Amino acid sequence: MNVFTNNPIDITQLPKFEEVQLKGLNPKYITVLLFNFSLLLTLVIVGFSALFYFKRDAFSNAIWIAILVGVVLFLVGLVVFTKFSFHKKGYAFREHDAIYKSGLISETTTIIPFNRVQHVALHQGFISRKLGLASVELFTAGGSSSDLEIPGLLLADAQLIKNLVSQKINPPRKDKLNEVVSTETLLTEEHE
Amino acid sequence: MNKSVDFSQPQRQSLPGILVMFANSLQKTVRALWPMLLIWLVKFDTLNKLVFFGSVAGVVVLIGVISYLQYLFFTFHIDEENGEFVIQKGVLNKTRITIQLHKIQQVNINQSLIQRLVGVHKLEIDTAGSDKKEASISAISHELATILKERLINHSQLETIENTENIREEVIPTSLIKIGLPSLIKIGFTSNYIKSFALIFLFFTTILENLQQLNSEVIDEDKVTNYLDTLPIITSFLVIVGFFIGLVLVVNLVRTILKYFDFTIQKSKQAIILSYGLLSTKNTLLNPNKVQKIKITQNYFQKKLDVITIGIHQASSDVEKVKEKDQIEVPGCNENERDAILKLLLGQLPQKGTMYLPNWRKLAVNTFFFLLVPIAISLFLNHKTEFVTWTEWFIYAAFFCVFAGVMLWFSFKNYKLFVSEDFIIKQNGAWDIDTTIIEPYKIQAIETQQLFWQKATNIGSVTLSTAGGTVSFTTGNYTEIKQLVNYWLYEVETWEKNWM
Numbered sequence A: 001m002n003v004f005t006n007n008p009i010d011i012t013q014l015p016k017f018e019e020v021q022l023k024g025l026n027p028k029y030i031t032v033l034l035f036n037f038s039l040l041l042t043l044v045i046v047g048f049s050a051l052f053y054f055k056r057d058a059f060s061n062a063i064w065i066a067i068l069v070g071v072v073l074f075l076v077g078l079v080v081f082t083k084f085s086f087h088k089k090g091y092a093f094r095e096h097d098a099i100y101k102s103g104l105i106s107e108t109t110t111i112i113p114f115n116r117v118q119h120v121a122l123h124q125g126f127i128s129r130k131l132g133l134a135s136v137e138l139f140t141a142g143g144s145s146s147d148l149e150i151p152g153l154l155l156a157d158a159q160l161i162k163n164l165v166s167q168k169i170n171p172p173r174k175d176k177l178n179e180v181v182s183t184e185t186l187l188t189e190e191h192e
Numbered sequence B: 001m002n003k004s005v006d007f008s009q010p011q012r013q014s015l016p017g018i019l020v021m022f023a024n025s026l027q028k029t030v031r032a033l034w035p036m037l038l039i040w041l042v043k044f045d046t047l048n049k050l051v052f053f054g055s056v057a058g059v060v061v062l063i064g065v066i067s068y069l070q071y072l073f074f075t076f077h078i079d080e081e082n083g084e085f086v087i088q089k090g091v092l093n094k095t096r097i098t099i100q101l102h103k104i105q106q107v108n109i110n111q112s113l114i115q116r117l118v119g120v121h122k123l124e125i126d127t128a129g130s131d132k133k134e135a136s137i138s139a140i141s142h143e144l145a146t147i148l149k150e151r152l153i154n155h156s157q158l159e160t161i162e163n164t165e166n167i168r169e170e171v172i173p174t175s176l177i178k179i180g181l182p183s184l185i186k187i188g189f190t191s192n193y194i195k196s197f198a199l200i201f202l203f204f205t206t207i208l209e210n211l212q213q214l215n216s217e218v219i220d221e222d223k224v225t226n227y228l229d230t231l232p233i234i235t236s237f238l239v240i241v242g243f244f245i246g247l248v249l250v251v252n253l254v255r256t257i258l259k260y261f262d263f264t265i266q267k268s269k270q271a272i273i274l275s276y277g278l279l280s281t282k283n284t285l286l287n288p289n290k291v292q293k294i295k296i297t298q299n300y301f302q303k304k305l306d307v308i309t310i311g312i313h314q315a316s317s318d319v320e321k322v323k324e325k326d327q328i329e330v331p332g333c334n335e336n337e338r339d340a341i342l343k344l345l346l347g348q349l350p351q352k353g354t355m356y357l358p359n360w361r362k363l364a365v366n367t368f369f370f371l372l373v374p375i376a377i378s379l380f381l382n383h384k385t386e387f388v389t390w391t392e393w394f395i396y397a398a399f400f401c402v403f404a405g406v407m408l409w410f411s412f413k414n415y416k417l418f419v420s421e422d423f424i425i426k427q428n429g430a431w432d433i434d435t436t437i438i439e440p441y442k443i444q445a446i447e448t449q450q451l452f453w454q455k456a457t458n459i460g461s462v463t464l465s466t467a468g469g470t471v472s473f474t475t476g477n478y479t480e481i482k483q484l485v486n487y488w489l490y491e492v493e494t495w496e497k498n499w500m
Helices: A029-054 A061-088 A126-131 A155-169 A174-182 B017-042 B049-073 B113-118 B142-157 B181-190 B193-214 B221-230 B233-260 B300-305 B335-346 B360-385 B390-413 B478-494
Strands: A090-093 A097-102 A106-113 A117-123 A133-140 A148-154 B075-079 B084-089 B095-100 B104-110 B121-127 B135-140 B174-179 B263-267 B272-276 B282-286 B291-298 B308-314 B327-333 B354-356 B416-419 B424-428 B433-438 B443-451 B459-466 B469-477
Touching: A029 A061, A029 A126, A029 A148, A061 A097, A097 A148, A106 B478, A117 A155, A126 A133, A133 A155, A148 A155, B017 B049, B017 B113, B017 B135, B049 B084, B084 B135, B104 B142, B113 B135, B121 B142, B135 B142, B174 B327, B174 B335, B181 B233, B181 B300, B181 B327, B193 B233, B233 B327, B263 B327, B263 B335, B291 B335, B291 B469, B308 B335, B327 B335, B354 B469, B360 B390, B360 B469, B424 B469, B443 B478, B459 B478, B469 B478
Parallel strands: none
Antiparallel strands: A090 A097, A097 A106, A106 B443, A117 A133, A133 A148, B075 B084, B084 B095, B104 B121, B104 B282, B121 B135, B174 B263, B263 B272, B272 B282, B291 B308, B291 B433, B308 B327, B354 B416, B416 B424, B424 B433, B443 B459, B459 B469
16 A cells, blocks of 8 residues: 655646657648638639629729739738748647647637546548548537637548547556557547 | 436326326417408307317317327337437437437426426437437426436446446436526616616517507607696606616516526535526536636625626537527625536536736726717817707716716726636626636636837736637736736646536
C-alpha cells in the first residue's frame, strides 16, 4: 500500500495549459480553407464579369476599376487572413485533456478534460478526402458550444487520436489491453 | 406504510380511471363531431326526438364500452429480470412499451382538472432517449403512484447496491418547505414586469385588431379621448401610466399565484419532490445529482421584503431544446428557506471564497456601446429629420444618460466572481441581481478568450460550460483567469466524483 499523502496544493505549481507546446495543423489544410472561400469568391467574380460583359454601361469606367481593385484587394486580404489564422490554429493532448487554440482577432482556447468526453467522431469532407485529411470532434454533455473540433489532421493521425481518446474514455480492462493494442484498425465511425 | 405492492405482476390502472378515459374520449368525439351537433341543435324542433336521443345514447354507451376495454387492456409492470418497466395497451392494435429502468431520468406525477375531480393522478416517465419513447399512465391512485415512482427511481440509481431490501426506511416524504400565499404575492408584485408587460401588449394589440375588424362600437374611442382631453396633460398621462402599472401588477400576481399556488418541497429517500399549481397540480421529481447550475435572483424591493427566486438548471437529455421541466423555479422563499434548499442540493452552504473583479475597461466599453453610441445615433437622426426640437432632445438625452449611467454603474459594480475550492459563484445584474452557483467538478469544458488588443492590457474572458448551461466572466485579469483555469482543470481531472 502506498503511503497516504495529503499535501496542500500550490496553485502556482499546477501544470499550465498556456505553456503547452501546441502542434500546428497540416499545411494542406490551407487549401481546404481557401477552397471554402473560393466558392463564394467565384460567385462574386462571375457575377461582376457577367454584368461587365452584358451591361457595361451600368457603371462608369472609374467605378468598374474601383470594383476590380476592391475584388483583388479582398482576395489578397482573404488569402493573407487565411494564412495568418491558419498559423494561429493549434492543438495539444495532455495526459488528461485536449487543448485547441484558434482565432486571429479573438484568440480562443478550448480545453476539454477526457473524463468529460461523451464520444468521439471522425469527419472527412470532400476536399479533405482528396487531400487525405480528416477532423476529429470531441463531444461533451455541455451542448454544441462546448464541443471541440480539430480540423486539418492527416487521416492516420486523426484515427490515432480518435483511438487514443476512445481508450481514455473507456479504459480497456487490463487482460484485454494486449488484444486492443494488437488490433490495427479499431472501429472508426466516419462521417462526411 | 410498507404496503408491499407486487409490481412484477401486470397491474391495471385504478378503477375510477375509466371515468378519465371516458371523459377524454368523449371530449375527442365531441370535438370531432361538433359541426354535426351544431346542425342538429339548430334543427332541433324538426328532428325525430327518438332518433336523436337514441343516437346520442348509443354514442355515449359506445364510448363507455371502448373506455372500459381500454382500461381492461392497459397493464403495466416491472420486469425485474430484464430490468425493464413494461406498459401494454391497445384494444385492437396492441402496443408494448418497454423502458430500461436505468434509463429513467424523471418520474412526474401530475393532475389535470378531470383527474382531480375523480381523485386519480397521471404518472409520466421521462427517459434519457428521445421524446417519443416517453410513457405515461393516465389514471393511478396517489398512493400507488408514489410507491411506483420510488421503485422506478430507486432502480435507476441503486442498481449496484445489493441490500436494497434492507433499506426499507420510512418512505413518507418529509415536508421541508412550503411557500405560502404572502410570499407569492410579494413575488408577484416585484418580478417579471417585462414578461407581463409583453403579454398585456400582445393581448391589447390582438383585441384592438379584432375590434377594428369588427368595426364594433363597444368602446367609443372618441369618448375615451374626449374624457382624457378634459383632464390636464399630466393627469391623463398619469392615469394611463397608472392604469398600465396596475394591470401589469394584477396580471403578474394572478400568473404567479395560478402557477405556483401551494408550492411544496418534500424530501424523500433519494430525491426531492416539488409540487405546485392551482388549477392543475404539477409534481416534479428533482435529483440533486442532476442539478448543474443554480441561479438565485433578487432585486432591491425583494431584498426589503425578504423574498428570493431560485432557478435550478438540471442536465437535460436534449441540450439543443432545453425542456421546461429541466429548469425549475422556486418562487418566493426567504433567506432561511434559500439556505435550506441550497444545503439540500449542494450538501453544504456555498462559501464565496476569493473575489475577482472585472477591469475598469469593462465599464468603459459598456458605456461606449450602451450610452454614447445610442446618443450619437439619436443626435444624427434628429439632425437629419428634426423629429423633436433640440431642447426636447436635450431633456430626453439627459434622462437617458442618467438612467443608462446608473444601470451601467450598478451592473459593473455587481459584476463579481467568487472562487472557492468547492464552488464557483458569479454575481451580475443591475436591478435584478443574479447569483449563479456551479460546482467545479460539473464543468464539461473551459474556453478562454482574448481579443488581440486586450493582449497589451492583459485582459481576457473565460466561459465554463456545464450540462445545464454556461457561466462566463469577461474582462478580467488574464493572468488570474489562466491560473483559475489551471486550478479548475486540476479539480475536474483529479476528482473522482461523478458529474451526474
